[in-house]
Amino acid sequence: MQQLMEKIIQSALDRGASFADLRMTDGTATSIAVEDGRADKVANSRSRGAGLRVLVDGAWGFAPTNQPDEKELLRCAADAVEMARAAASHVTDPGMVAQMEPVQAEIGSSARIVPSQVPLADRLASVVELEKAARSEHPSRIANTVATYADGSGEMFLANSFGTFLHFASIGTSIGVLVVSTDGTIRQRVSERRSNRSGFELVEELDLEQMGKTAASKAVDLLSAERPPAGIFDVIIDPKICGLLVHEAFGHNSEADAVWSGNSILAGKLGEQVAAEQVTIVDDPTLPGHNGSYTYDHEGVPAQRHVIVENGVLKGYLHSLETAARFGVAPNGSARAQGHQSQPLIRMSNTAIAPGTSNLQQMMSEMDSGLFLTGGYWGYVFTAQGQFTCNVEHAYAIKNGQLDTHYRNVCISGRTLETLQKVTAVGDEVHYELGGTCGKSGQSMPVDAGGPHVRISDVVVGGQSSQ
Amino acid sequence: MxxxxxxxxxxxxxxxxxxxxxxxxxxxxxxxxxxxxxxxxxxxxxxxxxxxxxxxxxxxxxxxxxxxxxxxxxxxxxxxxxxxxxxxxxxxxxxxxxxxxxxxxxxxxxxxxxxxxxxxxxxxxxxxxxxxxxxxxxxxxxxxxxxxxxxxxxxxxxxxxxxxxxxxxxxxxxxxxxxxxxxxxxxxxxxxxxxxxxxxxxxxxxxxxxxxxxxxYLGGRSVGTKRLPLVLGPFAASSLLSAIIGSASAESIQRNRSFLVGKQGEKIASELLTITECPLVPAGLSSGGYDGEGVPKQQRDLIRNGVLTTYLYNSYTANKAGVANTGHASRGGYGGSVGVTVSNLQVATGDRTEAELISDIDEGLYIAFGGLQPDGASGDISATVDFGFKIEQGQLAYPVATTMVGSDAFEMLTRIEAVSSDYRYEPGIIAPSLLISDVQVASGD
The missing domain is CATH 3.30.2290.10 (PmbA/TldD superfamily)
Incomplete structure (x- = not known):
């Protein structure tokens, strides 16, 4: 394998590339869906191929194939160089790469139970158990339950023109449940999901019955919740929403490709106060046991912990080989690609606000009024303007330091830097609860995010009822 | 072959x-x-x-x-x-x-x-x-x-x-x-x-x-928290309407997880709203003669004068319901799964241009683009106005920032007061603007 890959890299160099890297992948995935008591869909997919990237006269060229034999790979080398050359004469901001010492390593998976070695019937039985638990809790008020499971395993080889050759083995597993409740008039939905770069032990170590019951109870509770208010509120966010906020609102702005291209509000702000002093933000792919963890990125750079913000001051960005060269810094191992059909992009890993000194009880006791926001599925950001949106699963009014009225799901919005400057308290206990995938430029990558409870003033809440 | x-x-x-x-x-x-x-x-x-x-x-x-x-x-x-x-x-x-x-x-x-x-x-x-x-x-x-x-x-x-x-x-x-x-x-x-x-x-x-x-869009400002009329531009209107149509998937209806359960044949929108699916438009972006299971596609009204005329069926859901297959099976690629999708949507246009609709509004909100898609189960909408303008005295006065809309699918649909006569056209697709009255807006002061 190494010999073949080096031959293809050399072919690209011979054709005029100043840098080339080649990733070859081979993997299988299994998924199971159990809905309303029946496992009605079981799927198995096989994916394999290679993607060759070259840098020619400041332009990037990329050519992937699903048929990674020598003849096809040599054609990819010709295509990639030709494509880059076609664009090169019009490049005014030439691409570049930071120089790296070559590395050679075997990177194993940390999975203890390889999912494909667990009989499919046993994997299916776990999904059935989860769905049944959700469906059986408050059955008269449950409209629909869907439990889904997926595992994937594969290997990837990476070679580049520095002489790097890496062999990755990877395994990922996820399981979750969606519950829709109804009282005959309205419907509410709640989902719970766990994803990790681990094996089937993820499922075996979960209390599936409790997971299903919790999701069902939350969905049923929302039926009696009121429509959320609209306006500006002081809020406390839980670790899940903290994860959404730090990932969507801030993290995407710290990706150096966005910074370089003028699409980040953090451009030119290194060393400046960009958040309240209590706020420290860390992106750490070296944390063991999280969905965004890895050892080397997909450009062959060792993973490392990144302190992006320290005590409110912007300390650095997440870099690829290209942006590290542009900014004149060392690469910090943040580029990953979804598969062989995609080029590496700068991605977050496990991102969180670091622990502070407060706690939920103390934060609440200091508030006469406000909202406690908990749970959430998704968010997005327009990085250029620094305006974010985060989903909230449910909310409670805070009155005189106590939880009061329960509200249905809602979204919050704000400008990232203004919002982070208005952090007034940070809890002392960090939880990562957002193991899932992040989308960027059409690619999905496993990530995790979290943080402690955090109190923020003046957040826009997009509810339906006037106060 | x-x-x-x-x-x-x-x-x-x-x-x-x-x-x-x-x-x-x-x-x-x-x-x-x-x-x-x-x-x-x-x-x-x-x-x-x-x-x-x-x-x-x-x-x-x-x-x-x-x-x-x-x-x-x-x-x-x-x-x-x-x-x-x-x-x-x-x-x-x-x-x-x-x-x-x-x-x-x-x-x-x-x-x-x-x-x-x-x-x-x-x-x-x-x-x-x-x-x-x-x-x-x-x-x-x-x-x-x-x-x-x-x-x-x-x-x-x-x-x-x-x-x-x-x-x-x-x-x-x-x-x-x-x-x-x-x-x-x-x-x-x-x-x-x-x-x-x-x-x-x-x-x-x-x-x-x-x-x-x-x-x-330089210099976005807040607009305060109040109820306002909205004008949804073509992008915002089509994303709202497409999401609502998507919730008519018979799979979601039969699984009892859509806010459109029980709404087939019911009036769900202002009578000004008619949406026609046109899958056979030559060179249309989403045109096709057959669906993801090989079932012939045909032009049909999905919403006619505010009435939801049909759910979207594939072979499984049509057989389960004992109705004719509407040919809405989707197949995005070689992934194997078959979902539900619609092709080109054409919204029936009204009598007045978008500019004329805006000119009648003393205070309102123009939304060019925003995450207005309702929650598929509840129909609730809680959305940021990603790109929009404050309307004052019949004009687009200034771009807005950190401004949100709180509503639900039925409120938005039934409060459609006008559909514009001008529209954005993509091959096969007609997307006009919508005037919607009295919607909750949240924003800074």
Whole structure:
């Protein structure tokens, strides 16, 4: 394998590339869906191929194939160089790469139970158990339950023109449940999901019955919740929403490709106060046991912990080989690609606000009024303007330091830097609860995010009822 | 018979030989060329050849799926066998009746253009270079990001009931986001064009419009928390209406997880709203003569004078409900799964232009783009106005920031007071603006 890959890299160099890297992948995935008591869909997919990237006269060229034999790979080398050359004469901001010492390593998976070695019937039985638990809790008020499971395993080889050759083995597993409740008039939905770069032990170590019951109870509770208010509120966010906020609102702005291209509000702000002093933000792919963890990125750079913000001051960005060269810094191992059909992009890993000194009880006791926001599925950001949106699963009014009225799901919005400057308290206990995938430029990558409870003033809440 | 159809039929035969009672397979092969612009410079250029096959197999109604990115005979056969094995693991489903029988599907003209298939990458590079020049002519400091792409693809659908269909298509597109800076203010906007025929594609002007619009979005302000009339521009209106139509999926209805349960034949919107699905428009962006299971598609009203006329059925949900299949099965690629989708949507237009609708509003909110899609279960809407303007005295007064809308699908639909006479047109698609009265807005003071 190494010999073949080096031959293809050399072919690209011979054709005029100043840098080339080649990733070859081979993997299988299994998924199971159990809905309303029946496992009605079981799927198995096989994916394999290679993607060759070259840098020619400041332009990037990329050519992937699903048929990674020598003849096809040599054609990819010709295509990639030709494509880059076609664009090169019009490049005014030439691409570049930071120089790296070559590395050679075997990177194993940390999975203890390889999912494909667990009989499919046993994997299916776990999904059935989860769905049944959700469906059986408050059955008269449950409209629909869907439990889904997926595992994937594969290997990837990476070679580049520095002489790097890496062999990755990877395994990922996820399981979750969606519950829709109804009282005959309205419907509410709640989902719970766990994803990790681990094996089937993820499922075996979960209390599936409790997971299903919790999701069902939350969905049923929302039926009696009121429509959320609209306006500006002081809020406390839980670790899940903290994860959404730090990932969507801030993290995407710290990706150096966005910074370089003028699409980040953090451009030119290194060393400046960009958040309240209590706020420290860390992106750490070296944390063991999280969905965004890895050892080397997909450009062959060792993973490392990144302190992006320290005590409110912007300390650095997440870099690829290209942006590290542009900014004149060392690469910090943040580029990953979804598969062989995609080029590496700068991605977050496990991102969180670091622990502070407060706690939920103390934060609440200091508030006469406000909202406690908990749970959430998704968010997005327009990085250029620094305006974010985060989903909230449910909310409670805070009155005189106590939880009061329960509200249905809602979204919050704000400008990232203004919002982070208005952090007034940070809890002392960090939880990562957002193991899932992040989308960027059409690619999905496993990530995790979290943080402690955090109190923020003046957040826009997009509810339906006037106060 | 083409090689691709032969591959699909090989997969089906393998699934049936392995015990599947029904099977279908979808084989896809395509090539795309994509030229990217970043930081107002050409950045990269890629050529992607992608192909694969997805097989669905059914055993006592349980569904198994196999997919492969290899089209080698042995791998395709194994993929069919895997699908059958998966189907035997799935639970029996008494609601499954059969896959559709073959039927004569209408031919849609203009879906393939030799001019696109034969385009040199240099031409795509030229479009991008011209886009940069256009944008810089408006604002020399603009940051432009995006690019242009073309794709050429073929697909083949085969089933154990005898469906054997093939088609080819081309597309070309260009998308840009422009970012402009003035002191501490940031303005950004985007624009695109897409077509299946070169004669429908107009790359000139895309980057210019994005830049001109970005300049208008400098200096976003809050509008306060109050109830206001909304004017949804074509993007915002079509994303709201498309999401609501998507919630009419019969699968979601039968599973009791959609806010449109029990609404077929009911009035769900202002009588001013009529939405027609037009799948047979020549060279339409989402046109096609048959759906993802080979069922012929036809033009039909989905909402007529505010009444939801039909749910969206595929073969499984139609058989389960005992109704005619509406041909809404989707198949996005070779992934194997079949979902539900609609093709080109055309919204019936009204009597007055968008500008005339705005001119009557003393205080309101214009939403060019925002996440207005309702929650699929509750129908609730809680959305940020990503790009919008405050309306004052009949004019777009200033861009808004950190401004949200709280509503629900039925409130938005029933409060439609006007549909504009002018509209955004993409091949096959008509997207006018909507005037909606009295909606909750949340924003800073």
């Amino acid at each position: 083409s090689e691709l159809l032969d591959i699909a039929q090989t997969a089906v035969k393998a699934a049936v030989a392995a015990g599947a009672e029904f099977a279908d397979a979808y084989a896809v092969s395509g090539r795309s060329v994509d030229v990217g612009v970043e930081n107002t410079s050409l950045r990269d250029s890629e050529v992607i050849r992608d192909y694969g096959v997805g097989v669905r197999a059914f055993y006592r109604g349980g569904m198994g799926i196999g997919t492969s990115q290899s089209l080698d005979h042995g791998d395709v056969t194994e993929c069919g066998q895997t699908a059958a094995e998966m189907a035997k693991v799935a639970h029996p489903d008494p609601d499954f009746v059969a896959l559709p029988d073959p039927a004569q599907a209408p031919h849609v003209e203009g879906m393939f253009d030799d001019a696109i298939a034969g385009l040199e990458v240099g031409r795509v590079v030229d479009w991008c270079r011209q886009a940069i020049e256009e944008a810089q002519a408006i604002d020399p400091q603009v940051r432009l990001e995006g690019g242009a792409a073309l794709s050429v693809g073929s697909s083949a659908l085969a089933s154990s009931t005898g469906v054997a269909l093939e088609r080819s298509g081309t597309s070309v597109s260009m998308t840009y986001q422009a970012v402009v800076l003035r002191d501490d203010q940031v303005g950004a906007y985007f624009e695109y064009d897409a077509a299946r025929q070169m004669s429908d594609f107009v790359p000139a002007g895309v980057a210019r419009i994005a830049t001109e619009q970005a300049l208008r």
